[in-house]
Structures are given as structure tokens and as C-alpha cells.
Amino acid sequence: MIQHQEGGLKRAKEGQLGMLIYQExxxxxxxxxxxxxxxxxGIIQHQNLINLPWGSYVESHLGKPFLFLEPTxxxxxxxxxxRSQIIFPKDIGYxxxxxxxxxxxxxxxxxxxxGALTTALAWVVGPTGKVFSYDKRLDMQELSKKNLIRAGLDQQVEFRMKDLSEGCDEKDADALFLDLSEPQKYLDVVRKALxxxxxxGAILPTMNQVSALLEGLQDQHFGMIEVCEILLRFYKTVPQRLRPLDRMVxxxxxxxxxRPLMDGFEE
Known part of the structure; x- marks a missing residue:
């Protein structure tokens, strides 16, 4: 059995996000x-989880064992x-x-x-950074706000309900990402906001859309252009039978x- 010094254990606190896992x-x-x-x-009382070391097992009132962890x-x-397809974590990381x-x-x-990417951006920029999120649909922004509040990240994000063709309210942003069907239409806005x-960066589902964006990037004098896709394969975690799982993402x-280039520079 692994031993820990009592004072070195990280414990759950009231108000934190917790995660209980039962089988899958x-x-x-x-x-x-x-x-x-x-x-x-079964039922588990939150008061029995507060001050409990992360990584502990707890039982429901039916005696079922749950693993208690801080969610990643x-x-x-x-x-x-x-209510819509999200950008997957494998893509968000890159x-x-x-x-x-x-x-x-x-x-x-x-x-x-x-709001999946919104949540990840807010998580990474932290309380000293800021995320400005544009969308024309109020219902999607309201859902994203709920997800951010649940994660405790809503203070890092400001929402703009407006068509990007009208321009961005912000200037000198460090980065800009588009999850739109025709991002090439907004490259002038991108250049002015960055x-x-x-x-x-942008994400697109089809090669035809990518080709249209590439033409736009060249016309708008962007450089360092790259296109890629991320394929993720998990493995069976049994030492004697290590092999890829039958399904992959x-x-x-x-x-x-x-990257937007200055006038006069040719890549």
C-alpha cells in the first residue's frame, strides 16, 4: 500500500469542481x-466529499464504490x-x-x-487574460455562458453577439480563431484585430473549404501557412496484451x- 504523509495530501474544498467515477x-x-x-x-452527500483527499474511494448509500477525483x-x-458539435480536446490542445x-x-x-474552445481558452489565459467570443446566435452564447459559470471561468470571457463581418471591437489581440464555414470572408477583419x-487559426470540415481559405490567406498576405489534422489512437492498458483499441478518434x-505579414515581406 502506498503511504502518504497526512500533511501532504491535497484535499477537496467547498466550491471546487469534483468528479465521481463509477465504472465508465x-x-x-x-x-x-x-x-x-x-x-x-446510489446517493452521495457532498458534505462527505469536502476535505476528502483527491483520489479516494467513497461509497454511495447502496454500497457502490466511486472514485473521487478533481476533473481535468x-x-x-x-x-x-x-447543442452543436464541439471542437474535440485532441484538436483544442494543438x-x-x-x-x-x-x-x-x-x-x-x-x-x-x-463553448468548448471558449472554456479551454479561458482556462489557459487565466484571470489576467481575456477571451472575446463572437456569435450571431443568442441561444448558443447563453449555453456557453452556463458552461463557463459551471467551470468557474466566466470572468475571463466577454461575449459579443454580432456578425464578424461588422468587425471586431478589439484591437491588438494576441490570437484569433475562427470556427466559421467561410472564414476567408473575414480575413480583413482578422488582420485589423490582430x-x-x-x-x-481556423477549423474546417472539408477540403473544399480549406482550399478556399488557403486562397484567401495568400491574397490577404498571410504567411507561415500550415494545414493539418490530428488523429488520436488509444491503446489497451494491459501489459501482457498491449495493442491499439479497435476504435480511434x-x-x-x-x-x-x-500569421499576418507586414507589407513588403514576401515569404
């Missing part, structure tokens, strides 16, 4: 001493409420890397959707990245 089922919630989690496998960003993204998102950055996104040398979209 995950339940994410904010710890409230007056609340309880009701499942088909991936857990949160996969369990957000959604988007954050390629756009150089970090604490204190200012980021613009257009195409809020259910700081010189900023980073641009394959094509979910093409990712396009570029």
Missing part, C-alpha cells in the same frame, strides 16, 4: 455542503452541455499550442457554439494556421 460513468459537479449527487448506483480540463470539455495561448493573453474567437505578428476537422 463520470459525474462532474461543484461541491456544496447542502447538496447531494443522485445516481442509479479534458473531463470538463467532454461533459459540457452542448490549437492552444499553435496559437501560443498562455496566461495574460488576449484572444478572440468567432463561432462560440457550445497585433502585428499575431497568430491566426480520427478525422474531426482540418486545422489551418497562419
Amino acid at each position: 460513468k463520470k459525474f462532474i459537479f461543484r461541491l456544496d455542503p447542502m447538496a447531494e449527487l443522485q445516481t442509479h448506483e 480540463l479534458r473531463d470538463i470539455l467532454l461533459h459540457i452541455q452542448r 490549437i492552444l499550442l499553435r496559437l501560443s495561448i498562455g496566461p495574460g493573453k488576449t484572444v478572440i474567437e468567432a463561432g462560440t457554439g457550445s 497585433v502585428n505578428g499575431g497568430t491566426f 480520427a478525422h474531426t476537422g482540418y486545422l489551418i494556421f497562419a
Whole structure:
């Protein structure tokens, strides 16, 4: 048995997000001493979880064992409420890397959707950064707000309900990402909103759309253009039978990245 010094254990606190796992089922919630989690496998009182070390096992009133963990960003993204297809965590991770998102950055996104990327951006920029999210649909922005409040990240995000063709209210953003069907139509807006040398990204489902964007990027004098897709394969975690699982997370979209160039520079 692994031994821990009592003072070194990280414990759950009231108001934090917690996650209980029973077999393949995950339940994410904010710890409230007056609340309880009701499942088909029994009821668990939140007050029995507060101050409990993360990584502990707890039993429901039916005696079913649940693993108690602090949810990762991936857990949160996969369990957000959604009314539209979300950008998958495998793509989001690379988007954050390629756009150089970090604490204190200012980021613009257009195409809020259910708010998966919005949530990840808010998580990474932290309380010193800001995310500005554009969408024409009020219902999608309201859903995204609910997801952000649930994750405790709503203070990092400001929503703009407006068509991007009208321009961005912000200037000198560090990065800008488009989840729109015809992003090439907004490249002039992108250039005006980004700081010189900023980073641009987009996601598209088909090659025809990617080709149209590539033509637009060349016409609008963007450089460092790249197109890629992320394929994710998991493996069976049994040492004696290590092999790929039968299913994998394959094509979910093409990712396009570029940088606006100064006039007079030819790549």
C-alpha cells in the first residue's frame, strides 16, 4: 500500500469542481455542503466529499464504490452541455499550442457554439487574460455562458453577439480563431484585430473549404501557412496484451494556421 504523509495530501474544498467515477460513468459537479449527487448506483452527500483527499474511494448509500477525483480540463470539455458539435480536446490542445495561448493573453474567437474552445481558452489565459467570443446566435452564447459559470471561468470571457463581418471591437489581440464555414470572408477583419505578428487559426470540415481559405490567406498576405489534422489512437492498458483499441478518434476537422505579414515581406 502506498503511504502518504497526512500533511501532504491535497484535499477537496467547498466550491471546487469534483468528479465521481463509477465504472465508465463520470459525474462532474461543484461541491456544496447542502447538496447531494443522485445516481442509479446510489446517493452521495457532498458534505462527505469536502476535505476528502483527491483520489479516494467513497461509497454511495447502496454500497457502490466511486472514485473521487478533481476533473481535468479534458473531463470538463467532454461533459459540457452542448447543442452543436464541439471542437474535440485532441484538436483544442494543438490549437492552444499553435496559437501560443498562455496566461495574460488576449484572444478572440468567432463561432462560440457550445463553448468548448471558449472554456479551454479561458482556462489557459487565466484571470489576467481575456477571451472575446463572437456569435450571431443568442441561444448558443447563453449555453456557453452556463458552461463557463459551471467551470468557474466566466470572468475571463466577454461575449459579443454580432456578425464578424461588422468587425471586431478589439484591437491588438494576441490570437484569433475562427470556427466559421467561410472564414476567408473575414480575413480583413482578422488582420485589423490582430497585433502585428499575431497568430491566426481556423477549423474546417472539408477540403473544399480549406482550399478556399488557403486562397484567401495568400491574397490577404498571410504567411507561415500550415494545414493539418490530428488523429488520436488509444491503446489497451494491459501489459501482457498491449495493442491499439479497435476504435480511434480520427478525422474531426482540418486545422489551418497562419500569421499576418507586414507589407513588403514576401515569404
